[in-house]
Amino acid sequence: xxxxxxxxxxxSLKSQLAEGKIxxxxxxxxxxxxxxxxxxxxxxxxxxxxxxLVAPARAAMPxxxxxxxxxxxxxxxxxxxYSWGAWDSNISRQVCEYLTLTDEHNVTHPYxxxxxxxxxxxxxxxxxxxxxxxxxxxxxxxxxxxxxxxxRVLDPAVGSSVVGLMTGYMLEEYDAGQKDEKGNPxxxxxxxxxxxxxxxxxxxxxxxxxxxxxxxxxxxxHYPLAMLxxxxxxxxxxxxxxxxxxxxxxxxxGKRAVVKARKGYWGEGPYxxxxxxxxxxxxxxxxxxxxxxxxxHGLVSADPIxxxxxxxxxxxxxxxxxxxxxxxxxAKVTQKPYDDPRVRKAMRLAIDPEAIVxxxxxxxxxxxxxxxxxxxQPDYAKLAHFKRDVAAAKKLLADAGYPSGFDAExxxxxxxxxxxxxxxxxxxxxxxxxxxxxxxxxxxxxxxxVWMKVPLGCTIWYHRPLGVMVLGLAYRTGVPWNExxxxxxxxxxLLNEAEGTIDLEKRKAVMAKLEQIMQEDGPVVQPLWRTNxxxxxxxxxxxxxxxxxxxxxxxxxxES
Amino acid sequence: xxxxxxxxxxGLLLTLMxxxxxxxxxxxxxxxxxxRKTLGPYASQEQxxxxxxxxxxxxxxxxxxxxxxxxxxxxxxxPLQDSALKLDFKDRRGTRYFGxxxxxxxxxxxxNDVIWTRIGHTAVLAGCAFGLIVPLSLISGILxxxxxxxxxxxxxxxxxxxxxxxxxxxxGVFLAAIFVVGFxxxxxxxxxxxxxxxSLAAQLVLPITVLVLFDSGYVTRMVRGSMAEVMxxxxxxxxxLKGLPRRxxxxxxxxxxxxxxxxxxxxxxxxxxxxGVVVTxxxxxxxxxxxMLLEASxxxxxxxxxxATLIALTVAVSTQLISDIGYMVLNPQIxx
Numbered sequence: 001x002x003x004x005x006x007x008x009x010x011x012s013l014k015s016q017l018a019e020g021k022i023x024x025x026x027x028x029x030x031x032x033x034x035x036x037x038x039x040x041x042x043x044x045x046x047x048x049x050x051x052x053l054v055a056p057a058r059a060a061m062p063x064x065x066x067x068x069x070x071x072x073x074x075x076x077x078x079x080x081x082y083s084w085g086a087w088d089s090n091i092s093r094q095v096c097e098y099l100t101l102t103d104e105h106n107v108t109h110p111y112x113x114x115x116x117x118x119x120x121x122x123x124x125x126x127x128x129x130x131x132x133x134x135x136x137x138x139x140x141x142x143x144x145x146x147x148x149x150x151x152r153v154l155d156p157a158v159g160s161s162v163v164g165l166m167t168g169y170m171l172e173e174y175d176a177g178q179k180d181e182k183g184n185p186x187x188x189x190x191x192x193x194x195x196x197x198x199x200x201x202x203x204x205x206x207x208x209x210x211x212x213x214x215x216x217x218x219x220x221x222h223y224p225l226a227m228l229x230x231x232x233x234x235x236x237x238x239x240x241x242x243x244x245x246x247x248x249x250x251x252x253x254g255k256r257a258v259v260k261a262r263k264g265y266w267g268e269g270p271y272x273x274x275x276x277x278x279x280x281x282x283x284x285x286x287x288x289x290x291x292x293x294x295x296x297h298g299l300v301s302a303d304p305i306x307x308x309x310x311x312x313x314x315x316x317x318x319x320x321x322x323x324x325x326x327x328x329x330x331a332k333v334t335q336k337p338y339d340d341p342r343v344r345k346a347m348r349l350a351i352d353p354e355a356i357v358x359x360x361x362x363x364x365x366x367x368x369x370x371x372x373x374x375x376x377q378p379d380y381a382k383l384a385h386f387k388r389d390v391a392a393a394k395k396l397l398a399d400a401g402y403p404s405g406f407d408a409e410x411x412x413x414x415x416x417x418x419x420x421x422x423x424x425x426x427x428x429x430x431x432x433x434x435x436x437x438x439x440x441x442x443x444x445x446x447x448x449x450v451w452m453k454v455p456l457g458c459t460i461w462y463h464r465p466l467g468v469m470v471l472g473l474a475y476r477t478g479v480p481w482n483e484x485x486x487x488x489x490x491x492x493x494l495l496n497e498a499e500g501t502i503d504l505e506k507r508k509a510v511m512a513k514l515e516q517i518m519q520e521d522g523p524v525v526q527p528l529w530r531t532n533x534x535x536x537x538x539x540x541x542x543x544x545x546x547x548x549x550x551x552x553x554x555x556x557x558x559e560s
Numbered sequence: 561x562x563x564x565x566x567x568x569x570x571g572l573l574l575t576l577m578x579x580x581x582x583x584x585x586x587x588x589x590x591x592x593x594x595x596r597k598t599l600g601p602y603a604s605q606e607q608x609x610x611x612x613x614x615x616x617x618x619x620x621x622x623x624x625x626x627x628x629x630x631x632x633x634x635x636x637x638x639p640l641q642d643s644a645l646k647l648d649f650k651d652r653r654g655t656r657y658f659g660x661x662x663x664x665x666x667x668x669x670x671x672n673d674v675i676w677t678r679i680g681h682t683a684v685l686a687g688c689a690f691g692l693i694v695p696l697s698l699i700s701g702i703l704x705x706x707x708x709x710x711x712x713x714x715x716x717x718x719x720x721x722x723x724x725x726x727x728x729x730x731x732g733v734f735l736a737a738i739f740v741v742g743f744x745x746x747x748x749x750x751x752x753x754x755x756x757x758x759s760l761a762a763q764l765v766l767p768i769t770v771l772v773l774f775d776s777g778y779v780t781r782m783v784r785g786s787m788a789e790v791m792x793x794x795x796x797x798x799x800x801l802k803g804l805p806r807r808x809x810x811x812x813x814x815x816x817x818x819x820x821x822x823x824x825x826x827x828x829x830x831x832x833x834x835x836g837v838v839v840t841x842x843x844x845x846x847x848x849x850x851x852m853l854l855e856a857s858x859x860x861x862x863x864x865x866x867x868a869t870l871i872a873l874t875v876a877v878s879t880q881l882i883s884d885i886g887y888m889v890l891n892p893q894i895x896x
Contacts (some may be wrong), residue, residue, distance in 0.1 A: 068756060075668050253667050254855070278751060279845075285733060286845040289748025292741045295675065295756040313741075367794060443858035445666075449596060475742060 007119050008148045009502045013104025015365050022504050028107050029034035029378040029465075030504065033217055035117050057066035061541060064272045067552065070287045070296040073254055073279040073323055079151050079226040079236050080160045083448075085547035086300060091224040091277055093249075094259045099127065099146065100217045102322050105464040106378065108217045112141065112243065120420050122212035122500055123169075127461055129203040133266045135241045142202045142296050148230045150197050150205075156189050158234070163189065164479035165472060166220050168496050169209040185304065200366035209535035212500025213300055215466050220315050223548075231353055240386050247556035255279055255303060255520045259553065269559035271542070272390040276409035282415055282444075285309075291316065291535065297558070301549045304362045305417045310535040320533035323463040323547035324365065324374040324470070327419045328524040329410065334485045335455045337408075341521045342400040346387070347518065348431035349393035351426060353527040360421035361530060372474070372509040373467030376529070379498070379513035380467060393433040412439055412458040413447035423458045452483045459483060463532075463547035468498050471514060473524070484523035490539065571869075571878045583869045584625050615639055621625075628866065630761065634658040635806040646868055662863035663762060670889055671867045674852065679834075679871065682849035686833035688764060694826060697776045699766070701783025705818070706810055708788040724777035727792040732770045733842035739766065765846045771837060773830055782824045790818040810871040820890050831876045835868075 010031055017027040022043045033040045072087045079096060082088045101111040110116065112133055116125045133141035134468060152168060163171065167189065169174040170507065176188035183524055191197065198206040219225075228234060229241030231233045238248045242420040245267065246259035261270040278296060280287045289308045290296045302310060310316060316427040331338035331347070353367035366375065373380050412423045420441055426436045437456070451459055464470045472495060473479065494514050518524075536543055539559045546552075595611040612618070616627075616639070630636045637655040638661045649663050651670040661671035704716040723731075740748040747756065750763035790796065791814055799809045838850030849868065856864040 066755070077668070157607075253669070255751070276755060278753075280749065280849070281842060281845045283842050284844070285736075286749050286843065289736050289740055290845070291748075292736075293744065293746065293748035293758070294749070295747050295749055295758065445859040449860075 003024050007036075007118065009035050011038050012503065014044060014048075015044070016504060024049055025406060026378045026504060028105070029213075030502070032107050032109070034502070035115060037115065041107075049415055058543075061269070061271045064273050064379055064558050065556070065560060066276060066538075067298075067540065067553075067556060067558055068276045068278060068296045069270050069298050069300055070280045070290055071277045073252070073257055073277060074238055075253055075395055076251065076257070078234060079228060080149075080158055080162070080224050080234055082224045083495055085223055086551075089226070090300060090549070090551045091242070091248065091257045091259065092226055092274060093550065095240060095244045095248050096228055096243045096552075098225060098227065098235065099220040101464045102221045103220055104544055104560070106547075108221065108465070111219075113168070113175075113220075118216075122214055122502060125207040125211045126200070127205045127207065127217050129205070130266070131203055133223060133243050134264065135243055136247060136262055136264075137241055138215040141227070141243050141376040143199050143205050144202075145227060145230060146205055147197055147199055149225070151191075151229050152228075152234060153225055154189075154191060159480075160224050161473070162222060162224055164471065164476070166224055167470065167479060168476070168499060169211050170207070170212070172349070175443075189476075193335075198276060199515050202261070211496055212502075214499060214502055215469060215559075218228070218301065218341055218465050218469065218542075222551075225289065229360050235542055241250060246275065249274075260523040265554065267554060269554035269557075273551065275556075276340050284299075284417060289431060294537070297540050298543070299534050300531065300551065302534045303416050303418055304360070304364055304421075307362060307364070307533070313488075313535070316535040318533060318535055319543065319545035320364070320531055321545040321547050322376050322531055323532045324377055324465075324467075325461070325463045325529060325530045325532060325547065326368055326372070326460050326526055327460045328372065328526045329423065329456065329458055330484045332455045332483075332485055333487075333523050334479075336367070337400070337402060337406050338523070339399045343397040343406075344523060345520060346393040346396040346400070346433060347430065347525050348394070349389045350430050350435060351525055351527050352388040352429060355429070356422055356425045357526040360418050361426040361528060364531045364533060366529045366531070369519070370524065370526045371515035371522065372461070372470055372524065372526050373515055374529050377465065377467045379511050380505060380514055381508040383512060383515055386427075390432050397434060403436075407437065408437045408456050408459060410456045411447060411450065411454040412438050412441050413444045413460075415443050415444040417458070419458050419460060426525065426527065457483070457484040457520075465547075467511060468495065471518075472497055472499070475518075486523045488517065490523065518543035568874065568877075568881050570594070570882075572881075573876070575877060576873055579873050580870055583636055584628065585621060585868055586811045586875060614642075628662070629863055630693055630862075631656075631660050631662055634660060637661055638684050651662050661867035663808055664856070664864045666861040666864060667858045671863050672862065673771050675849075675867055675871070678716060678849045678852045682834060682837065684842075685764065685767055685771070685837065685846065685848060686830070689768050689775070689833055690830065691831065692768065692772045693776045696772065696828075697779035697783055698822075700780045700786055702815060702821070703817070704780070705787025706785040706791060706814070713784070713851075717784065720777040720780040720784075722777070724771045724775075724781070726773050726774070728839040729839075729843055732766070732840060734770060735766055736843075751845055752847055767837075767846055770840050770843075771833065775832065779822065779825060781831065782825045783818070786821045787814065787818040788812050803830070816890065820887065823886050823890065824883045827886075830879050831872075834875050835872045 013027055013031050016022045027045060028041050032038055049185060050156060071090065074084055074087045076088050076091050079092045097112055099112045100108050102108045112130055114128045114130045116128065131145055135141060150157055154166060156163065156225060170191060172192040173187045173189055173190045174404065175185045192210045193208060196208050200206050227243060232240050238251050244266040245261060247262050249260045250258040256279060258274060259273060260274045280290055284303055284306050287299055288306055291299065291310060292313060310455045331344055333339055356365050357365045369386050400440065410423055412420055423439050427439055430437055447463040451457055461470060461474065473481050475482065475486050475491065476495060477492050491514065493509055498507055498510040498514060501510060532545060532547060532549060534545060541557045541559065542555045595608045595617060621802040631638045634657050638660055641649045641651060641655045664671050664674055667674045682748060700716050707713060728819065736748055739746045746766055747758040747763050750767055752763060755762055767874060796809060796814055797815055835850050835853065837848065838854050841848040841851035853868045
């Protein structure tokens with residue numbers, strides 16, 4: 001305790017940056033993951049490249065006021081099982097915070113943690129909890145609270161998606177002793193070792209991982225991993241305890257939620273008196289009308305269909321950020337004709353991503369390469385350009401036994417509208433290869449009932465800071481959100497390897513292989529990456545657009 | 561009269577039972593089941609299956625319908641509120657009472673907590689709209705019909721047709737473009753909460769205007785047609801030839817007779833205003849009954865859909881009853 005572990009990986013990263021083998025973005029991301037403090041990381045970059053971080057002059061923030069945001073109000077009772085991402089966690093986030101924070105530059109900062117250290121083999125993570133954080137009722141926030149939360153999200157009975165993230169390194173499968181209806185033993189998961197989550201002292205926890213894992217601090221920021229007060233038993237409702245700057249005072253599902261500022265917050269702010277989240281409904285023009293008449297000061301997220309109308313308002317400011325948000329057109333690999341990888345590849349070859357970005361997103365995006373890793377993510381490995389080739393697509397289909405193409409149905413949720421635009425554009429392009437697809441647009445609620453079951457569906461995947469995170473959530477065999485049923489043991493092996501490799505050269509080589517598999521064999525057509533944007537009233541200060549539409553209420557202020 | 565009313569009441573009950581059974585049967589074929597909707601999309605399949613069996617959702621349709629009916633009349637406890645299920649569904653009225661519409665899986669609250677506020681909001685909207693539609697259409701219809709073919713008649717008729725032909729979502733957007741974005745006189749949405757600085761009254765102006773424009777065009781034409789027909793009747797000609805001033809002819813003789821046909825039409829507008837205003841409610845994000853029913857239907861929230869259907873049907877049949885009684889008052893020759 002107390003001695004600084006000189007992490008050899010940080011030294012290696014420093015020399016790679018100095019030698020120009022990695023760029024500053026990659027250095028910042030990985031060095032901070034390794035535990036180098038953010039200011040030190042930026043300082044080093046400044047020394048080496050001459051591009052320091054010039055801290056913007058912080059004007060004094062005006063106090064007071066109620067910020068009104070247009071959003072959707074979903075059920076928020078169980079943060080550990082949240083599935084929406086922004087709609088639900090934006091409300092709970094103002095009350096219950098996270099151990100870390102990944103900012104809009106994809107750099108992960110400690111938040112409720114003071115710092116972390118990691119062993120050179122990336123298997124032992126020591127988390128140091130801040131000592132000045134208190135729950136609203138005055139009790140201190142301690143390691144016991146952290147451990148309670150971590151154990152709860154990894155409990156299969158709770159049903160949290162964190163299981164999919166951490167299953168490789170924290171959990172193991174075992175025979176639960178029951179049989180399913182086919183007579184096969186039912187498998188469940190549990191911590192791989194009794195000491196996987198170890199309490200060292202009141203403010204220190206050690207995570208002992210089964211295999212090396214580099215992205216632990218980022219996983220701790222996954223939106224279901226809010227630090228809840230153990231006494232609330234996992235239920236989040238008005239009056240729930242939290243370490244955050246606000247308290248939830250009102251909640252009406254489908255209508256509005258109100259959080260009010262509290263006293264004694266450990267961090268920055270809050271400058272506002274309260275934040276009101278208001279549900280504008282499914283109709284995108286209602287949100288435009290509300291902004292126009294200043295009934296709301298901003299929208300949590302805006303759709304390309306609203307861009308022109310909102311831009312015309314004289315009192316708003318545009319905020320945008322390139323993201324790794326996308327909608328995949330995914331096939332269920334257990335159903336014909338998608339069980340044949342040639343068919344899947346043909347579907348990718350028939351698509352022109354650049355055109356789809358223009359049509360579906362009005363240009364507010366970048367083309368995708370079908371492997372679900374974005375150039376904006378630091379673990380992206382550049383492959384040869386995957387060009388559109390309709391002739392090759394037709395040939396693959398013929399080889400697979402579909403010389404005149406085939407018919408299919410694509411299920412698309414109505415909300416957000418750009419999903420429909422993307423699907424229609426893809427359908428038109430598929431026609432040229434003989435793939436005749438009927439688009440079935442259904443209400444959002446209905447789609448989310450069947451998204452895992454439909455043979456071909458358009459599913460939105462929100463931004464994750466690392467490519468491996470999404471690959472692990474969506475394509476690893478058997479995880480809760482593996483909607484395509486994709487099960488490739490080689491892919492899983494490479495994924496584990498990538499997650500544990502710190503050397504960026506080696507990791508990129510592994511990522512390249514994973515991306516290659518996705519382009520050759522994978523279950524999705526992924527033509528675009530969305531640039532998230534929104535419009536806020538000029539009066540709102542301190543806001544910057546986060547790739548996952550997160551709102552950090554304690555940093556916001558309003559001019560009167 | 562009493563036996564007439566009793567017969568109609570029995571008819572109402574039978575209609576309600578038949579319609580509620582039909583709705584129950586049709587919602588069967590919608591995707592998803594109550595257990596999945598209750599637990600959310602990312603609960604494990606095992607948990608959904610467990611809840612499914614505990615709620616006896618695999619019972620035959622008739623059994624489940626009978627169970628729903630029994631909960632409604634207060635004969636048995638609502639199974640979703642069984643505390644052994646640990647779903648945390650609480651109804652402050654208890655688990656067994658008359659009028660227990662059950663639990664809404666969409667809003668995660670007892671149906672009775674959701675539906676009556678929504679009906680209240682729509683009633684306000686409908687009431688104000690109705691209060692404007694009736695005098696407006698009556699006056700324009702009478703003015704137009706009393707002198708058929710006159711310039712006033714033609715003007716009113718054309719305006720009526722134009723307004724009726726413009727659908728609500730179009731007129732809503734036009735009005736918003738002019739008065740919200742253009743002049744900034746009115747709020748763009750009507751969430752019926754006063755925190756945004758717009759009074760509740762201001763929030764009602766645009767939705768009511770849309771409804772009034774859309775509906776009064778139609779009713780005006782009905783009133784005008786009936787009025788014109790009555791004005792051509794022999795007894796009106798007699799009254800004029802007798803020397804009665806034109807004004808007295810119209811007020812004492814024509815209007816009362818002209819109102820019989822439009823009376824039903826006007827009462828039917830109530831049905832439209834209760835459940836047909838969903839488009840207006842969507843455009844202005846108004847927390848009303850129509851929008852709730854639409855969201856419930858899209859979600860497949862069977863309890864809410866059933867409750868809403870029963871209420872809408874009761875309103876429809878009651879307005880029919882009122883209109884029949886009104887007939888008797890307006891025309892003594894009609895006796896039921």
